[in-house]
Amino acid sequence: MPVVHKTGTVKSKQGSNTQSQKAPAAKTAKAASKKKDEEDGTEMGEGDEWMQGKTLIKPLDQLDLTEAELKEEFTRILTANNPHAPQNIVRYSFKERSYKPISSVDQLAVHFVLEGNLLHQDSDEARRQRAKQGLPEEKATVETAVAEKPETPAAGGEDAGDVEEGGGEERADSVESKVGKKEQKITNQFNFSERASQTLNNPLRERGCQTEPPPRANFSATANQWEIYDVYLEVLQKQEKNKEKAKAVPKKDDDKGKKKMMLVETQSDDITKVAKVAKIIERMVNQNTFDDIAQDFKYFEDASDEYREQEGTLLPLWKFQYDKAKRLSVTALCWNESYKDLFAVGLGSYDFTKQGRGMLVFYSLKNSTFPEYIYPTTSGILCLDIHKHLPYLVAVGFYDGCVAVYNLKEETLQPIYKSTAKSGKHTDPVWQVKWQKDDMDNNHNFFSVSSDGRVVSWTLVKNELVFTDIIKLSLAGAVSEGPEGVQLPIMACGTSFDFHKQIDYLFLVGTEEGKIHKCSKAYSSQFLETYNAHNMAVDAVKWNHFHTKVFISCSSDWTVKIWDHTIKTPMFTFDLNASVGDVAWSPYSSTVFAAVTTDGKVHTFDLSINKYEAICQQPVVAKKKTKLTHIEFNPVYPIIIVGDDRGYVTSLKLSPNLRKKPKEKKGQELPKGPEVEIAKMEKLLSLLREPENSNA
Numbered sequence: 001m002p003v004v005h006k007t008g009t010v011k012s013k014q015g016s017n018t019q020s021q022k023a024p025a026a027k028t029a030k031a032a033s034k035k036k037d038e039e040d041g042t043e044m045g046e047g048d049e050w051m052q053g054k055t056l057i058k059p060l061d062q063l064d065l066t067e068a069e070l071k072e073e074f075t076r077i078l079t080a081n082n083p084h085a086p087q088n089i090v091r092y093s094f095k096e097r098s099y100k101p102i103s104s105v106d107q108l109a110v111h112f113v114l115e116g117n118l119l120h121q122d123s124d125e126a127r128r129q130r131a132k133q134g135l136p137e138e139k140a141t142v143e144t145a146v147a148e149k150p151e152t153p154a155a156g157g158e159d160a161g162d163v164e165e166g167g168g169e170e171r172a173d174s175v176e177s178k179v180g181k182k183e184q185k186i187t188n189q190f191n192f193s194e195r196a197s198q199t200l201n202n203p204l205r206e207r208g209c210q211t212e213p214p215p216r217a218n219f220s221a222t223a224n225q226w227e228i229y230d231v232y233l234e235v236l237q238k239q240e241k242n243k244e245k246a247k248a249v250p251k252k253d254d255d256k257g258k259k260k261m262m263l264v265e266t267q268s269d270d271i272t273k274v275a276k277v278a279k280i281i282e283r284m285v286n287q288n289t290f291d292d293i294a295q296d297f298k299y300f301e302d303a304s305d306e307y308r309e310q311e312g313t314l315l316p317l318w319k320f321q322y323d324k325a326k327r328l329s330v331t332a333l334c335w336n337e338s339y340k341d342l343f344a345v346g347l348g349s350y351d352f353t354k355q356g357r358g359m360l361v362f363y364s365l366k367n368s369t370f371p372e373y374i375y376p377t378t379s380g381i382l383c384l385d386i387h388k389h390l391p392y393l394v395a396v397g398f399y400d401g402c403v404a405v406y407n408l409k410e411e412t413l414q415p416i417y418k419s420t421a422k423s424g425k426h427t428d429p430v431w432q433v434k435w436q437k438d439d440m441d442n443n444h445n446f447f448s449v450s451s452d453g454r455v456v457s458w459t460l461v462k463n464e465l466v467f468t469d470i471i472k473l474s475l476a477g478a479v480s481e482g483p484e485g486v487q488l489p490i491m492a493c494g495t496s497f498d499f500h501k502q503i504d505y506l507f508l509v510g511t512e513e514g515k516i517h518k519c520s521k522a523y524s525s526q527f528l529e530t531y532n533a534h535n536m537a538v539d540a541v542k543w544n545h546f547h548t549k550v551f552i553s554c555s556s557d558w559t560v561k562i563w564d565h566t567i568k569t570p571m572f573t574f575d576l577n578a579s580v581g582d583v584a585w586s587p588y589s590s591t592v593f594a595a596v597t598t599d600g601k602v603h604t605f606d607l608s609i610n611k612y613e614a615i616c617q618q619p620v621v622a623k624k625k626t627k628l629t630h631i632e633f634n635p636v637y638p639i640i641i642v643g644d645d646r647g648y649v650t651s652l653k654l655s656p657n658l659r660k661k662p663k664e665k666k667g668q669e670l671p672k673g674p675e676v677e678i679a680k681m682e683k684l685l686s687l688l689r690e691p692e693n694s695n696a
Contacts, residue, residue: 082107084203092210111201283366290368293317297365297639302655310609312616312657314602317639318368320345320649325359330643332384333632338391340636341365342372345649348380348399350629355380355399360406363649375406375413383432385446395446395458397430403448403458403465417465419458424467426450431495437504447499449509453491455519471524473511498542498551508551508565510538516553518565531568533561540582546590554580560595562607572611576603582630584640588659596628596642604658616658620650 085107090099119126130136287294302313325347332346347359358380362373379400387393392408396415402425404415419425428451435446436457445459453473459466473492493512500506505521506528514534517527534555544550550571554560556579561570578597586592591607600621603614621628621644630643638654 080107082109286367286369290318297653305655305657310615312604312655314616314618314620314652314654316620317651317653318365320363320368321647322361322371325361325647328359328647329645330629330647330649331382333630333641333643334384334386335632335635336386336391337388337635340634343641344384344386344394345643346381346384346396347647348382360384360396373408382429385433385435387435395433395435397433397448399429401426401428401430401450403430403433405460417460419465423465426452426454428452432497434499436499449494449497451493453494455494455497455509470521471519473509473517495537496539496541501543501545502548508541510541510553512537514538514555516541531563534559539580542583542585544590545585545587552583552585552593554583554595581628584631584633586633587635594631594640596631598627600624600626600628602642606658606660620652
């Protein structure tokens with residue numbers, strides 16, 4: 001029996017224990033739910049008050065949408081491409097020498113950047129800092145804060161402890177749930193408005209400028225005692241020269257003379273130091289000022305040429321002028337063979353009733369506002385020529401019959417050589433000068449032709465010009481009676497001449513009577529051939545650069561004629577409806593030439609395209625009364641320069657149709673180099689000779 005009682009008591013104890021355990025659990029659940037409701041109630045109350053304080057105000061023009069429309073979803077596909085990113089960026093490729101588009105464009109758009117020192121609380125760096133500063137972990141602090149709260153009253157000791165433990169667990173959960181609630185983001189709805197604003201991002205613009213890489217060179221030098229000594233000696237020599245100059249001044253004005261000499265020397269020294277730098281800066285400023293012209297010169301090509309095969313255009317570029325030469329006419333033009341951007345301009349007058357001063361100026365394409373060199377002359381210049389191998393030597397012919405040679409290396413404004421009456425100068429205006437190869441003694445020499453009928457060779461010997469008469473032009477059968485009944489031949493007036501490109505002794509001379517004489521240096525008394533070319537004076541006669549038989553002539557009788565020197569009649573005759581001032585062959589094609597007329601037009605021909613008329617007729621002067629006098633092709637660049645009777649020189653760029661090269665046919669290989677141009681001209685000549693053969 002006692003055993004049974006014991007078991008009964010044990011059961012009752014177990015039952016009571018289970019009941020006691022259930023009771024506190026129910027109590028704690030009720031307390032927790034009650035507390036939760038209170039908390040929720042307070043939160044909801046607070047929320048209601050907040051909502052009452054901030055009511056939503058709808059704008060008047062807002063649409064009233066139904067529930068179905070509000071719940072309707074709109075999908076938008078977002079891409080990583082930046083709509084403001086430019087798609088046409090080009091960069092200059094030095095390898096291919098052209099601008100190439102860039103395929104990869106940066107699509108990144110940075111809206112806001114803020115550099116701070118905050119760390120994420122769960123990051124490794126944050127844990128290291130907590131450990132270093134001895135701070136406890138975040139969860140531990142939460143638990144300790146919950147544990148320190150006052151105990152809630154309970155019925156029994158054990159029950160109270162149980163309730164306290166249960167309450168502690170629930171409080172931790174409630175804290176975590178609150179944190180989770182705060183972290184939740186409000187979902188965006190149709191009528192939701194947030195206090196935020198976005199500014200309009202203006203599209204980014206980049207402006208860059210690329211230039212060709214400047215030439216570089218490595219320079220190294222050592223400063224030794226002897227080099228320093230040499231410089232010291234040069235300074236001493238300068239000082240001694242200055243002293244000698246000061247002594248040469250008269251005694252009365254000794255002090256004033258010294259002061260003047262010192263001032264002049266210091267000014268010249270200062271100017272020479274900055275002259276080169278100032279010239280470079282001047283060119284840079286001018287290239288920035290006329291940047292659009294420089295861009296056209298280098299890159300512009302007339303796109304309309306693709307749609308018109310037999311026409312071309314001339315694009316005006318720089319205009320060169322010098323204020324002190326406005327009343328003078330451009331009487332000569334010549335490009336420098338070594339420096340392709342430099343050309344010489346001779347200024348004088350063709351009006352023989354207004355003869356006076358002249359001027360020799362040099363312009364560069366890098367600076368169109370002011371000449372590089374200026375040489376004033378007492379007589380008007382009518383012709384000039386720059387030496388091919390010595391670009392600093394310039395031969396000049398004057399209206400008074402003198403010829404002179406200028407050296408650009410010399411600082412003086414006077415020529416280093418000049419003919420005089422003693423040295424056999426011409427008695428009439430010199431119309432053309434041409435440099436030739438050096439003689440047997442390696443002396444430089446050039447030729448000149450004048451209205452006095454003489455073709456003269458001038459040789460530069462030491463400090464003087466030595467002349468030799470090559471030929472005297474005479475009118476056939478025309479004689480005049482001299483003193484004592486002596487019959488003298490009447491001299492013809494030479495106006496132009498040109499030497500053969502390959503045969504040194506052969507040259508052509510144009511006369512004022514309209515005839516062209518083929519002459520040789522070996523025969524001074526007779527002509528090899530005479531062509532009845534024009535009805536008025538021959539203004540220019542020039543051999544073709546490529547074909548050895550062909551030459552061209554122009555005259556004031558409005559015509560331009562192309563000749564084969566083996567035939568007495570012209571192959572082509574072109575009437576330009578105005579007096580022709582000058583004509584020039586192009587250096588890149590045997591069939592292209594250009595002429596200028598007194599009505600202000602430039603006529604450009606390409607015989608391989610059109611054998612009957614010009615493919616470009618373009619007026620290039622601003623005023624109608626302005627007359628064009630001379631034209632020259634640049635030896636390298638596709639530009640020409642033309643001069644007028646007002647002292648202006650205009651540069652023009654040829655469009656692609658005016659500088660075409662022969663195309664290769666299928667199955668045929670064209671010869672390379674000048675042989676191509678010779679073949680073109682031979683083809684034209686053969687076409688012209690076919691009718692003659694058929695008639696025969």
